Structures are given as C-alpha cells and as structure tokens.
Amino acid sequence: MSVTAAKGFRAGGIAAGIKPDGQLDVALVMADRAVPAAAVFTRNGAPAAPVQVSRRHLGEDLGVRAVILNSGCANAGTGEPGLVAASETAKAVATEIGCLPEEVLVCSTGPIGDVLEVGLITGALPDLVGQTLASAAHGTAAATAILTTDTVPKEATFWGDGFVVGGMAKGAGMIRPDMATMLAVLTTDAAADRDTLQRILRRAVETTFNCLNVDGCESTNDTVILAASGEVGGVDPEALAEGVEAVCRDLARAIAADAEGATRVVTVRIRGAADDAAARLLGRAVADSALVRSSFYGPDPNWGRILAALGSARVPFDPEAVTVSYAGTVVARDGMTVPDLDVDAVVDAMAGDFTVDVVVGTGLGEAEILTTDLTPEYVTFNGGRS
Amino acid sequence: MSVTAAKGFRAGGIAAGIKPDGQLDVALVMADRAVPAAAVFTRNGAPAAPVQVSRRHLGEDLGVRAVILNSGCANAGTGEPGLVAASETAKAVATEIGCLPEEVLVCSTGPIGDVLEVGLITGALPDLVGQTLASAAHGTAAATAILTTDTVPKEATFWGDGFVVGGMAKGAGMIRPDMATMLAVLTTDAAADRDTLQRILRRAVETTFNCLNVDGCESTNDTVILAASGEVGGVDPEALAEGVEAVCRDLARAIAADAEGATRVVTVRIRGAADDAAARLLGRAVADSALVRSSFYGPDPNWGRILAALGSARVPFDPEAVTVSYAGTVVARDGMTVPDLDVDAVVDAMAGDFTVDVVVGTGLGEAEILTTDLTPEYVTFNGGRS
Known part of the structure; x- marks a missing residue:
C-alpha cells in the first residue's frame, strides 16, 4: 500500500x-x-x-x-x-x-x-x-x-x-x-x-x-x-x-x-560527536567518499579511509578516540589498528548489507547515514549515453 | 630534472x-x-x-x-x-x-x-x-x-x-x-x-x-x-x-x-562567476561529481549533469546563462540544449583528454580545475584489499 x-x-x-x-x-x-x-x-x-x-x-x-x-x-x-x-x-x-x-x-x-x-x-x-x-x-x-x-x-x-x-x-x-x-x-x-x-x-x-x-x-x-x-x-x-x-x-x-549498480546497503552510524548535526556531517563525509565506498565494494575493512574521510568533514572530532567497527567487529580502537585482527572473518561478515559503527569522541551527537558500495557497474551504467 | x-x-x-x-x-x-x-x-x-x-x-x-x-x-x-x-x-x-x-x-x-x-x-x-x-x-x-x-x-x-x-x-x-x-x-x-x-x-x-x-x-x-x-x-x-x-x-x-584507473584528463574551465573563489567552488562541484566524471568516461556530453553539479555548489550563479562546451562544441546555450546537435561528433572529440568550458554568468571570476574520468577500473582498483 x-x-x-x-x-x-x-x-x-x-x-x-x-x-x-x-x-x-x-x-x-x-x-x-x-x-x-x-x-x-x-x-x-x-x-x-x-x-x-x-x-x-x-x-x-x-x-x-x-x-x-x-x-x-x-x-x-x-x-x-x-x-x-x-x-x-x-x-x-x-x-x-x-x-x-x-x-x-x-x-x-x-x-x-x-x-x-x-x-x-x-x-x-x-x-x-x-x-x-x-x-x-x-x-x-x-x-x-x-x-x-x-x-x-x-x-x-x-x-x-x-x-x-x-x-x-x-x-x-x-x-x-x-x-x-x-x-x-x-x-x-x-x-x-x-x-x-x-x-x-x-x-x-x-x-x-x-x-x-x-x-x-x-x-x-x-x-x-x-x-x-x-x-x-x-x-x-x-x-x-x-x-x-x-x-x-x-x-x-x-x-x-535499488541504487544503480550497488551490491549492498551500508549503514554508517556515527556516535560521540559534539551534537547530531556534527554527527550527520561526519557521517555524510564518510558515506560520500568514493574511496570508502569502493572499499565497501571490496569488501575491505579499510578504516584508514574512514579516518581520512572524517578528517575531511571540517567538523571537530578526536582522531585519538576514533573507534571503527565493521559488521560488529572492532578493527580500530582509540585511533589505532587493533592488533592481530582476523581480517578474513571481518571480510566474510561484510558479504551482504552491513553496518559501520564509528565512535569519534565522547559527545552525545549521533547519526545514521545510508549508503551503498560504489561498484564498477555504477560507473559503467552512468558512463552510458542517456 | x-x-x-x-x-x-x-x-x-x-x-x-x-x-x-x-x-x-x-x-x-x-x-x-x-x-x-x-x-x-x-x-x-x-x-x-x-x-x-x-x-x-x-x-x-x-x-x-x-x-x-x-x-x-x-x-x-x-x-x-x-x-x-x-x-x-x-x-x-x-x-x-x-x-x-x-x-x-x-x-x-x-x-x-x-x-x-x-x-x-x-x-x-x-x-x-x-x-x-x-x-x-x-x-x-x-x-x-x-x-x-x-x-x-x-x-x-x-x-x-x-x-x-x-x-x-x-x-x-x-x-x-x-x-x-x-x-x-x-x-x-x-x-x-x-x-x-x-x-x-x-x-x-x-x-x-x-x-x-x-x-x-x-x-x-x-x-x-x-x-x-x-x-x-x-x-x-x-x-x-x-x-x-x-x-x-x-x-x-x-x-x-597518472590517476588510478583514469583514461583521460579533463580540464573544467569556469568563466563568468562573481569572482575567482566562486568559480573555483563551482568548478570543484563539477569535478567532484561522480555522475559527471562517469559521463566523462562514457564519453557523453551530458550537460544536465554539469548543471545539477553547479546547482549543488551553493554558490550564486545564473542557470539561465549557463553555456556548456565539450571539446570546443557548444552543447547548451543560455541554460537550454542546443537544437540539432551532432552528438556523435562531440563524442568523437571527447576521445582523449579534453576541456569542458562552462559559462555561468557575466562576472569576471574564472577557474580551471583538473580532473579525470571515473572508470570501472578505479572502483575495482580501490575495492581491492590494501
């Protein structure tokens, strides 16, 4: 209906x-x-x-x-x-x-x-x-x-x-x-x-x-x-x-x-920002990064790309507090890679739709942004003459 | 040297x-x-x-x-x-x-x-x-x-x-x-x-x-x-x-x-903006659009995507003045598609590196932005695990 x-x-x-x-x-x-x-x-x-x-x-x-x-x-x-x-x-x-x-x-x-x-x-x-x-x-x-x-x-x-x-x-x-x-x-x-x-x-x-x-x-x-x-x-x-x-x-x-060429929906969840507006800006910077979205396609739990995207948002956050989880597994804590990570297991968990949880500090601001992976099919599709 | x-x-x-x-x-x-x-x-x-x-x-x-x-x-x-x-x-x-x-x-x-x-x-x-x-x-x-x-x-x-x-x-x-x-x-x-x-x-x-x-x-x-x-x-x-x-x-x-996966360098030239800073913001909005860059890959003189990207820049410009040329051929003048365009000839001229000229008004501001086409190879490359 x-x-x-x-x-x-x-x-x-x-x-x-x-x-x-x-x-x-x-x-x-x-x-x-x-x-x-x-x-x-x-x-x-x-x-x-x-x-x-x-x-x-x-x-x-x-x-x-x-x-x-x-x-x-x-x-x-x-x-x-x-x-x-x-x-x-x-x-x-x-x-x-x-x-x-x-x-x-x-x-x-x-x-x-x-x-x-x-x-x-x-x-x-x-x-x-x-x-x-x-x-x-x-x-x-x-x-x-x-x-x-x-x-x-x-x-x-x-x-x-x-x-x-x-x-x-x-x-x-x-x-x-x-x-x-x-x-x-x-x-x-x-x-x-x-x-x-x-x-x-x-x-x-x-x-x-x-x-x-x-x-x-x-x-x-x-x-x-x-x-x-x-x-x-x-x-x-x-x-x-x-x-x-x-x-x-x-x-x-x-x-x-139903996005063009996408193979999975990714939810980017930001927590710990100064306020909800700041969280939305940080989340959008992540979800708008072609490099981040290419890594979702991989899939590749490449948290460095998330860090770089957060940094590009021109919103204050604490790089030393950044904690990133892919599909429930923490891959970086307090701004540093988690040692001895079972990367293959994380990659397996990213096979379908998944959520990326990003903590950027101790504030109460949070946001949830929906995006998809960026795929070769997207580019082929959008490169076609209309 | x-x-x-x-x-x-x-x-x-x-x-x-x-x-x-x-x-x-x-x-x-x-x-x-x-x-x-x-x-x-x-x-x-x-x-x-x-x-x-x-x-x-x-x-x-x-x-x-x-x-x-x-x-x-x-x-x-x-x-x-x-x-x-x-x-x-x-x-x-x-x-x-x-x-x-x-x-x-x-x-x-x-x-x-x-x-x-x-x-x-x-x-x-x-x-x-x-x-x-x-x-x-x-x-x-x-x-x-x-x-x-x-x-x-x-x-x-x-x-x-x-x-x-x-x-x-x-x-x-x-x-x-x-x-x-x-x-x-x-x-x-x-x-x-x-x-x-x-x-x-x-x-x-x-x-x-x-x-x-x-x-x-x-x-x-x-x-x-x-x-x-x-x-x-x-x-x-x-x-x-x-x-x-x-x-x-x-x-x-x-x-x-030498950009990853790119097949051509595209120069986006903006003229007629209020000042150079405005021109740069408009040019960056165009050069930063995945849809525009996918159309460069086509190649496809899809000026509508340029118009939409300009509009997203949050910089004043005159949509009714927008004139867009691909590789020297005007495809849209004063905000409207040029009638009876030989699209195939334009596409041929976009085969290698080319310039997109965009006039956005009658101001003196201008800028030149370098970008490349967005290709399936870019996504494949960046989707790979690092």
Whole structure:
C-alpha cells in the first residue's frame, strides 16, 4: 500500500508516450477536495521548472487537490519554455478535475535539457483521471509511473493509532542524481494544518532522505510532498511525525537498496560527536567518499579511509578516540589498528548489507547515514549515453 | 630534472625494506646548509604523525637542512607511537648528517594504521646519505622512492632568468586519497625569506594542487614543501612565484594523468562567476561529481549533469546563462540544449583528454580545475584489499 492507503486519496498511472514502449510515465495523486499540504524541495541552485511552479502554487496557500508527476523528462535546464510547460500541465489537470491551477503540484523526472511535451500529458489526462482510484493496485500504478532507472516501485505504509500514512518514491542513483531525481509523495488521513505538516516533513526528511548520501548534491528536481486529508480527524502531532518519519525511512532504504549498480546497503552510524548535526556531517563525509565506498565494494575493512574521510568533514572530532567497527567487529580502537585482527572473518561478515559503527569522541551527537558500495557497474551504467 | 636542478640541493633514494621486493621506499632531499623553507600541509582534521612533527619543526624557524620521505607506510592513525616514530626519524637523519632534528622535515605515504618502523630507516640511512648527490639521476631516484600506486615518477623544472625551480611529487588517487597522499618537494636556488616563500607557495598550491579535485577531501598526509638555497642570490618575487606555480602546475597535471584507473584528463574551465573563489567552488562541484566524471568516461556530453553539479555548489550563479562546451562544441546555450546537435561528433572529440568550458554568468571570476574520468577500473582498483 502507498498513497491510497490513507482515506480521501486516489491515485493512478498511465502510459502517455513520454517514455518509449508503452511504459507507464504519468502518475496522478488526487485528494477528494483541496487539502493542507507541505513540501520540501531541492536546494539545488538550478531548480527545475516543475519545482519552481510547485513552490509558487504551494505559496498561494489554497491547499492541494492533485499532484501530477511524470517520468521520462525532467523539464530542467529548459528556461522559460520549461516554466510554461509546467504551468500548462497544472492548468490542464485543473481543467480536467475542476479545481484551480494553484491547487495542482507538478513533479518531473528524467533526462535534463528537454522541455516537457505538454500535449502528451493533456492527451492522456481524461483516461488517467478515469483510472485514478483508491485501490492499492492504482497506488502501485502511480508508484510505477514515476520510475526512471529504478528497478522496482517503492511504497511504504505506517498504520498508526486511528490514522494511516502512506507514501511512494523513486530515486535510483545514489550520489549526485540527475536522471535519478528523488521524488516522494506521502498522504495521510490525519488532520493537520499546513505549518504542522511542513515542520513534521522537514524534520523527517532531515533524518531520512537527507541521510542518504544525496545531501549537499541534490538534483534539480528533488521534491517530497506530504498531504493530509483529515478524514479521520486530528491526531497527536508527535504520533503523526513518527508515522511520517517511518514512511520516509522505509522509502529511503528502498531507494538505497535499488541504487544503480550497488551490491549492498551500508549503514554508517556515527556516535560521540559534539551534537547530531556534527554527527550527520561526519557521517555524510564518510558515506560520500568514493574511496570508502569502493572499499565497501571490496569488501575491505579499510578504516584508514574512514579516518581520512572524517578528517575531511571540517567538523571537530578526536582522531585519538576514533573507534571503527565493521559488521560488529572492532578493527580500530582509540585511533589505532587493533592488533592481530582476523581480517578474513571481518571480510566474510561484510558479504551482504552491513553496518559501520564509528565512535569519534565522547559527545552525545549521533547519526545514521545510508549508503551503498560504489561498484564498477555504477560507473559503467552512468558512463552510458542517456 | 627535479629537486636537484637548483644549485645547493642533493637528493637520493634507497630500498629500506618498508615496501616489499627491494623497491625504493625512502627518499632524502638535502640542502648544503639550513635554508629558508615553507610548507603547505593538509587541512585534514586527522593529520598524520609526520605532518604534526614537520609542522612543529618548521615552526621553530631554524631553516630546513633535509626532508626525509618514505612510501609504504603513512604513519597515520598511529597515535603517540606514530609521533615518536616520526620524531625519531628526524633525529636519526640529524645525527647522520650533523644538524638539529628541528632542521629536518618528515613525510610519509602509504597505507594508514601502521606505525613506521624507524629501525628500517635508521639502518638504511648511512647508505642513503652516501647516495644523496646533486645529479638528475639521483633526483629521479628520490622521486621514485616516494611513489605508491603511481606508475611513473613525477618531476618538473622551471628555468627562470638566472634561477631554477625544480620539484618532485607523488599522488595517484584522484579523489579522497588515503594511500594516494599527495606529497611534493620543490627547491630553488633563488634567495627568498621564509615569509615570501610561504606566500608564494600558498598561492601556487591554491591554483594548482588545490584545483585537482582533491580539495575539501585532503588526505591525512598531504604536504607540499618549498626550500630556497639562495645560491644565485635574490630575484624578483613575482618571477619566482611564476616559476613555483609553473612547477606546481606541471606536477599537478602529471598527478592527474597518472590517476588510478583514469583514461583521460579533463580540464573544467569556469568563466563568468562573481569572482575567482566562486568559480573555483563551482568548478570543484563539477569535478567532484561522480555522475559527471562517469559521463566523462562514457564519453557523453551530458550537460544536465554539469548543471545539477553547479546547482549543488551553493554558490550564486545564473542557470539561465549557463553555456556548456565539450571539446570546443557548444552543447547548451543560455541554460537550454542546443537544437540539432551532432552528438556523435562531440563524442568523437571527447576521445582523449579534453576541456569542458562552462559559462555561468557575466562576472569576471574564472577557474580551471583538473580532473579525470571515473572508470570501472578505479572502483575495482580501490575495492581491492590494501
């Protein structure tokens, strides 16, 4: 179950011809009426046209009636024609379902540089709206229509006490995505105002999607949306926040597991930093190092690369306190290699997904970053012409 | 010619048994007397023991009589025993050649985590000093003894008006090096005081070694040293600066050309930024993107990845002004794909080393960053157990 798990939402997907071979490429998520919604957009300095249009529509504060999403074209690096195309898309949806254009958000993902062909979407809209329903299968159709290089649709659901949070996401490249934009739409039937939703979503994104090693190198199109139908009435905001974070976490893990060319998901856990923010920066430096991630591919418990990456983070830590464990085995303690280590046993334990535990001092700050190994397949894949 | 090109310097290399199979692994660069010297050290938060010791010795301001360098062991992540080993190394050299320990700088490179075996160096020192001479061959022996995964020694010389600047370097990994520490020693026979040398060296490093995509992720051991014998007397500081920068530039290019697994050197040229510093940050964001560098491997003139990388730099620029050329052909102008492009011709022009020109606005800031393609071989190489 995903975006249709919460009462008051419908979803659907259709093949509009943006992608070849009849693949699903346009998704619609609809609320029964305009509902409060929040969004976290990419901080990339060259935001795509749909990001600019969605940000403007959300700023009108009229609520959100629908989110239209397409794969096969990012509509980024497209200047004024791109902005017109994104606006026209929202207008066409508004006309078809009977709402204001400002109540429609637009998301696009795919290769950068081509303007979205609005005609393909408007031509498919009547059929798409007819196939936008509240079933799980229709949620999965929407989740499938937003995929690019992903191999599987990504859906998650949190069943709270009297409310539901559901979500879908796409995102395949692990670092510096472009075709591999991260998009996610979450829905809930709990009631919450826009400011509450915004606060909850921002916090959840910070500890989940932003703890994939994507942060600081966000794509032109990254967007996470949370809409609340209120069908089941008000709930404890902390309980709702927990549900939103759980769904974001599941989706983030699904994105990592489906990363291009990756053979394993690695959790980098930092403890002992000055505070959580410092821990996140240190963890991201580790998870963002091509040398560290190559050693995960080996696999090779090469803690020196972790030390070097920590040192590059420009965050104070104590090199003499650094203790590193791979898959539960300590390989370096207090900044020095553990003598007489059974390296072969550690390597064996790194065969599948594993966790690297890094202690950097005696502070209370901690963070968990998800990453994957960097593989020859990743480079071959991303070296191919798009 | 390298460090022995300038009058007043000798060099040598020997196999001390730190590396296997009788490979050269210890280098010595000596001045005939203690001379003014400057150094730029890594800003990594976990600096190796030799960096800490050399920084302290240089701080004593007694001048530099010798630099001892070893490969096969980084002596990093080694705590107090590592500091003792680095100090003992300097002391042994001082005793052997008759100077103060504080007149000796120490550099190490190789795997992180093992303490340097000082006995191997002290045992080899009498022979090494005997083989430390002013010839070009002895300079090359020193340049060879500092190599790790490099495939060729890296030497450069600048013949100025009445003075010489020579240098040697090692460094093989392109990004986030650890075993692939960047070390360089430059010598000149011009006269200059320590402060002048420091100013000249820092500026040269900023526009050369720091414009390899190594910056912001410096290794635990990175060190660049410049020593001036003064044998030919004073020269125009600007002329000396030009010579130092030329040698640094040649060495940086040699490092890029010898990068692990790389098949081509790519020059990323940024123009139109607010100032040079902004241009460097934008260029580094491009050169540091695994997706961009994978597309260099393709090769694939995928300018969308460049746009996304620029946007991730958190530096103001104008996406609508972005114009990107690969190997001289404009593929995107004013933020949009050039229509009817002969992509195959562009791909053909990207077969060897090439330049990517990126215009980001109408400012006067510009920068040139050297990088390489990211290849499956890089990952395979760095995934191997060290």
